Amino acid sequence: MLRTWRQRITIADVVVWIIGLSIAFVVVYGSIKTIEVGKYNTRVWIDLTITGLALGGVYALIALGYTIVYGVLKMINFAHSEIFMSGPFTAVFLALALYKNGFWNSHPYISLLLVTLLAVTVSSTLAVLLERIAYRPLRTAPRLVPLITAIGASFFLQYAFRGFFGSGLQAYPELGFLKGTWTFGSIPVYKTQVVVIISALIMMLILYGFVQLTKMGKAMRAVSEDKEVAGLMGIDVDRIIMLTFALGGASAGLGGILYILLFPVVHFFMGFIPGLKAFTAAVLGGIGNVPGAFLGAMILGILEAVGPSLFLDGMGIAAPYQLKDAIAFIILVFILIIRPSGILGERITQTKA
Amino acid sequence: MPMLEVENIHSYYGNIHALKGVSLTVEKGEIVTLIGGNGAGKTTTLRSISGILKPLEGTVRFEGEDLAPFKPHKLVAKGISMVPEGRGIFSRLTVAENLDMGAYVRSDKAEIKVDLERVFTLLPRLKERRSQVAGTLSGGEQQMLATGRALMARPRLLLMDEPSMGLAPVLVESIFEKIVEINQEGMTILLVEQNALMALSIAHRGYVMQTGEIVLHDKASNLQTNKMVQKAYLGME
Numbered sequence: 001m002l003r004t005w006r007q008r009i010t011i012a013d014v015v016v017w018i019i020g021l022s023i024a025f026v027v028v029y030g031s032i033k034t035i036e037v038g039k040y041n042t043r044v045w046i047d048l049t050i051t052g053l054a055l056g057g058v059y060a061l062i063a064l065g066y067t068i069v070y071g072v073l074k075m076i077n078f079a080h081s082e083i084f085m086s087g088p089f090t091a092v093f094l095a096l097a098l099y100k101n102g103f104w105n106s107h108p109y110i111s112l113l114l115v116t117l118l119a120v121t122v123s124s125t126l127a128v129l130l131e132r133i134a135y136r137p138l139r140t141a142p143r144l145v146p147l148i149t150a151i152g153a154s155f156f157l158q159y160a161f162r163g164f165f166g167s168g169l170q171a172y173p174e175l176g177f178l179k180g181t182w183t184f185g186s187i188p189v190y191k192t193q194v195v196v197i198i199s200a201l202i203m204m205l206i207l208y209g210f211v212q213l214t215k216m217g218k219a220m221r222a223v224s225e226d227k228e229v230a231g232l233m234g235i236d237v238d239r240i241i242m243l244t245f246a247l248g249g250a251s252a253g254l255g256g257i258l259y260i261l262l263f264p265v266v267h268f269f270m271g272f273i274p275g276l277k278a279f280t281a282a283v284l285g286g287i288g289n290v291p292g293a294f295l296g297a298m299i300l301g302i303l304e305a306v307g308p309s310l311f312l313d314g315m316g317i318a319a320p321y322q323l324k325d326a327i328a329f330i331i332l333v334f335i336l337i338i339r340p341s342g343i344l345g346e347r348i349t350q351t352k353a
Numbered sequence: 354m355p356m357l358e359v360e361n362i363h364s365y366y367g368n369i370h371a372l373k374g375v376s377l378t379v380e381k382g383e384i385v386t387l388i389g390g391n392g393a394g395k396t397t398t399l400r401s402i403s404g405i406l407k408p409l410e411g412t413v414r415f416e417g418e419d420l421a422p423f424k425p426h427k428l429v430a431k432g433i434s435m436v437p438e439g440r441g442i443f444s445r446l447t448v449a450e451n452l453d454m455g456a457y458v459r460s461d462k463a464e465i466k467v468d469l470e471r472v473f474t475l476l477p478r479l480k481e482r483r484s485q486v487a488g489t490l491s492g493g494e495q496q497m498l499a500t501g502r503a504l505m506a507r508p509r510l511l512l513m514d515e516p517s518m519g520l521a522p523v524l525v526e527s528i529f530e531k532i533v534e535i536n537q538e539g540m541t542i543l544l545v546e547q548n549a550l551m552a553l554s555i556a557h558r559g560y561v562m563q564t565g566e567i568v569l570h571d572k573a574s575n576l577q578t579n580k581m582v583q584k585a586y587l588g589m590e
């Protein structure tokens with residue numbers, strides 16, 4: 001017994017576990033210290049958690065696109081971060097035009113609706129075009145080929161947007177009705193954060209319902225399991241793949257609008273970091289799994305918002321907030337050491353009778 | 354006119370010449386079996402009929418219509434349904450969802466319900482397990498599911514690829530009983546099998562295949578007594 005264990009454990013395992021344990025130690029020790037020091041009160045922690053939930057909501061909507069596309073094509077669409085960027089980036093011009101002629105301030109709700117519709121349409125259309133032009137011809141190529149194409153497409157789109165619209169920043173005009181806070185109990189919360197969290201939640205529920213309950217959603221899951229057999233059932237696989245990209249793109253476009261409610265500035269490179277985070281969230285939750293993407297995104301959002309203060313502040317590290325991304329990704333590594341297939345992911349080897 | 358008419362088809366995997374001029378016919382109401390050893394080309398024949406693999410030569414006609422121009426997903430609506438090799442159930446979908454996928458191209462809700470009840474009467478196990486995830490079914494139950502799913506399309510021709518594969522002898526018998534029952538309700542069936550004994554006992558006619566060619570064709574009862582078949586496929590000397 002002992003011997004077989006010895007044979008199975010390699011040096012790499014030991015190193016990985018040492019890394020894992022040190023991360024766990026820092027997290028636990030840091031948290032205890034921070035709470036002991038008591039620099040922050042409960043209000044601050046609640047504020048940080050809400051910030052995290054809002055970020056997580058945005059990540060979730062982007063992550064959905066990664067995860068469903070992976071589901072049907074077993075490929076990471078690295079250009080998804082640009083699909084996300086294209087929506088709010090295009091819609092900013094509509095927003096500025098509306099602002100100029102006064103409509104933005106006289107009809108803020110309709111303006112937001114119009115901007116959202118445009119962003120969703122642009123992101124969704126771009127995703128469909130990308131699939132049709134860049135990925136479909138490579139459907140039967142080795143898996144590395146579409147992956148490299150996706151990275152190429154990502155650069156192409158970034159620089160196309162830069163070429164057309166310049167590399168400067170564009171700011172969205174303010175929406176009066178989303179300024180300030182609402183008070184829940186005795187806790188004031190930014191209106192934008194409330195709107196973002198609720199919209200993201202509703203959207204995720206709708207998308208999950210679509211995938212679970214509708215005929216198209218079932219066909220999507222069937223295609224993700226076995227394209228050939230799905231075809232034999234009469235399912236038009238190409239159409240379902242197109243629909244998947246459209247849905248992922250639309251969700252990313254909406255995520256883009258929620259993102260600009262939190263950070264109202266767009267530029268050609270804005271998709272990179274949120275895209276990377278959302279991809280991480282999808283992997284964390286178990287790529288291919290829709291509730292997993294949501295869960296992973298929420299965890300990542302909260303980690304990013306709460307983590308720096310909670311884990312590092314007590315240990316006397318100054319301005320830990322600058323380390324937020326480092327912390328988020330280290331925790332990710334830690335979770336993947338424990339569960340390589342992600343939190344809700346299925347074990348890789350699937351028994352098929 | 355035969356319901357299915359396969360005429361001199363040649364199919365290739367890359368430069369492997371897998372079917373070297375296969376011809377066969379299936380008449381309405383028949384069970385026709387295609388038997389042969391490993392790698393004879395039985396699955397390839399079914400794949401060529403359903404259009405997953407397009408034959409480079411020869412024609413496949415269903416009810417008189419040439420199937421060459423159609424993609425595989427168009428065939429279900431024409432009336433051809435397949436129980437694929439290895440069953441091909443969607444293991445992460447529930448039993449009920451798998452059956453829904455069988456009826457994917459249909460929109461006659463009331464009639465789909467009728468067919469679902471019919472499938473449940475024929476294969477009562479599926480009813481008990483309807484909300485279970487299909488991957489957790491036993492091998493026999495998965496075969497039932499693959500069969501039930503194909504029937505949900507209400508096909509006129511059912512193609513079955515080795516329904517006995519990997520099943521215990523008792524289960525094989527019960528599957529074959531179901532096949533006879535389905536046929537007696539009017540379904541035309543093309544049954545691919547390695548289990549020649551069972552297949553010939555329920556079929557009307559049979560084709561014997563070897564290395565991409567049909568080497569024998571006769572009534573099933575004649576094939577059962579054929580010396581060559583007995584020796585090669587029935588394990589008799």
Ligand SMILES: Nc1ncnc2c1ncn2[C@@H]1O[C@H](COP(=O)(O)OP(=O)(O)OP(=O)(O)O)[C@@H](O)[C@H]1O
Binds near residue numbers: 392398
């Ligand atoms: N995807 C493929 N690529 C290349 N060659 C293939 C492929 N599938 C089948 N073949 C070859 O084509 C020939 C016929 O295979 P096929 O699967 O039709 O046999 P079969 O009669 O169904 O056998 P079995 O009873 O074992 O299922 C075999 O020589 C096989 O090696």
Ligand SMILES: [Mg+2]
Binds near residue numbers: 395396397438515
């Ligand atoms: Mg076969």
